[in-house]
Amino acid sequence: MGSPRWRRLWLLLLAALPPSLLLCGQRRGPAGPPASFSSSPPQPEPLALAMPGTSRRAGGRGETLDGGSESGTSSKPSAALEEPKPSRKQPSPCLRSVTARAKADPRFGEIFRFDTPVLMWDQHFTPQTWDRLKTRHVPYGWQGLSHAVVGSTLRLLNTSANRHLFDRDAFPGGCVRCAVVGNGGILNGSRQGKAIDAHDLVFRLNGAVIKGFEEDVGTKISFYGFTVNTMKNSLIAYEEYGFTQIPQAKDLKYIFIPSDIRDYVMLKSAIQGSPVPEGSDKGDRPQKYFGLEVSAEKFKLLHPDFLQYLTARFLRSELLGTRYGALYMPSTGALMLLTALHACDRVSAYGFITANYEQFSDHYYELEKKPLVFYANHDMMLEAALWKSLHRAGIMTLYQR
Numbered sequence: 166m167g168s169p170r171w172r173r174l175w176l177l178l179l180a181a182l183p184p185s186l187l188l189c190g191q192r193r194g195p196a197g198p199p200a201s202f203s204s205s206p207p208q209p210e211p212l213a214l215a216m217p218g219t220s221r222r223a224g225g226r227g228e229t230l231d232g233g234s235e236s237g238t239s240s241k242p243s244a245a246l247e248e249p250k251p252s253r254k255q256p257s258p259c260l261r262s263v264t265a266r267a268k269a270d271p272r273f274g275e276i277f278r279f280d281t282p283v284l285m286w287d288q289h290f291t292p293q294t295w296d297r298l299k300t301r302h303v304p305y306g307w308q309g310l311s312h313a314v315v316g317s318t319l320r321l322l323n324t325s326a327n328r329h330l331f332d333r334d335a336f337p338g339g340c341v342r343c344a345v346v347g348n349g350g351i352l353n354g355s356r357q358g359k360a361i362d363a364h365d366l367v368f369r370l371n372g373a374v375i376k377g378f379e380e381d382v383g384t385k386i387s388f389y390g391f392t393v394n395t396m397k398n399s400l401i402a403y404e405e406y407g408f409t410q411i412p413q414a415k416d417l418k419y420i421f422i423p424s425d426i427r428d429y430v431m432l433k434s435a436i437q438g439s440p441v442p443e444g445s446d447k448g449d450r451p452q453k454y455f456g457l458e459v460s461a462e463k464f465k466l467l468h469p470d471f472l473q474y475l476t477a478r479f480l481r482s483e484l485l486g487t488r489y490g491a492l493y494m495p496s497t498g499a500l501m502l503l504t505a506l507h508a509c510d511r512v513s514a515y516g517f518i519t520a521n522y523e524q525f526s527d528h529y530y531e532l533e534k535k536p537l538v539f540y541a542n543h544d545m546m547l548e549a550a551l552w553k554s555l556h557r558a559g560i561m562t563l564y565q566r
């Protein structure tokens with residue numbers, strides 16, 4: 166924490182959170198509970214993160230998120246499935262797809278619910294959905310958010326492209342193969358670029374540095390996933406590694422994760438091609454991030470019910486039972502990988518956390534090895550266990566070395 170860069174990152178991360186919440190950054194020693202715990206003044210308190218041996222297994226029995234909300238509203242998974250069935254499910258001609266393999270797996274067959282809507286668009290903005298989602302805090306709902314802002318944003322998501330991640334007709338006859346590229350240090354020197362680019366669709370996220378790392382991470386990009394918070398933080402924190410601009414390309418689509426009102430506000434401005442009118446990003450020009458081509462087709466919005474379902478069934482961290490529960494959410498990488506698993510026929514994960522993560526730097530683009538930093542708003546050990554079991558079950562391929 167001594168160097169100016171660390172201090173900057175630290176401040177950045179603190180600044181990124183609502184003032185009422187603390188962000189607790191920490192590095193975990195090789196073998197154990199958090200070695201130290203720092204938080205904003207006044208009172209540091211210990212926070213037990215789930216450890217590999219003790220983590221609730223992915224998709225443990227419980228289905229509701231508990232302890233997440235100050236008001237004690239717990240969400241009902243049955244309610245999460247009330248949503249009108251989306252039209253996004255185009256039939257897949259692919260044999261042995263993620264869906265088929267997951268359904269055939271004794272454990273994951275009970276966890277996956279492929280009829281959960283992945284994306285949200287104009288038709289979801291109904292009085293019923295408003296009443297249901299206003300009882301859950303972001304990213305799982307709309308508690309405390311402006312009806313006018315959410316409604317006017319969703320009304321702009323009115324094209325067929327907003328209802329599915331990709332059009333199956335563009336991939337006649339075969340399996341749609343997706344690569345999801347996390348930013349983990351395991352990719353440094355991996356020479357996986359060609360293998361990654363050989364996929365039909367490539368998902369990237371946050372500080373996805375490509376220039377100078379083409380051999381290791383490839384160049385193709387079909388989706389870029391983020392929250393406004395993680396996107397802007399990445400531009401600051403990874404600028405020195407060449408992440409000076411959000412990826413832009415003709416066929417690239419942006420996947421917004423609605424973790425705050427500012428995501429709805431930015432999305433609306435992005436579609437309208439106008440400066441952000443209010444809130445913490447007031448005055449920002451969305452074209453600076455997403456390029457000059459503006460249209461609703463360019464943007465996808467993850468459904469809060471999908472985030473709720475993923476968290477409850479796949480990444481139900483024990484952090485949710487602590488007072489820091491409201492801080493917790495799956496990492497951006499985890500959300501992108503799980504999104505791909507609910508949309509693609511084959512999924513390969515690159516740059517995601519593995520059991521031997523300590524051998525690698527935090528990110529593939531660092532110049533000197535830096536340990537992976539664990540923050541209290543994510544549960545990386547739980548994510549590692551999930552990737553490992555999905556790989557073992559043959560549902561996806563996890564790049565390991």
Ligand SMILES: *[C@@H]1O[C@H](CO)[C@@H](O)[C@H](O)[C@H]1NC(C)=O
Binds near residue numbers: 323
């Ligand atoms: C979508 O909404 C915009 C803005 O209200 C409108 O101009 C456009 O015609 C609508 N498009 C469709 C396909 O309904």
Ligand SMILES: *[C@@H]1O[C@H](CO)[C@@H](O)[C@H](O)[C@H]1NC(C)=O
Binds near residue numbers: 354534
């Ligand atoms: C990346 O890999 C190179 C070559 O294997 C190694 O020398 C370097 O230390 C690695 N960088 C980091 C940040 O681990």
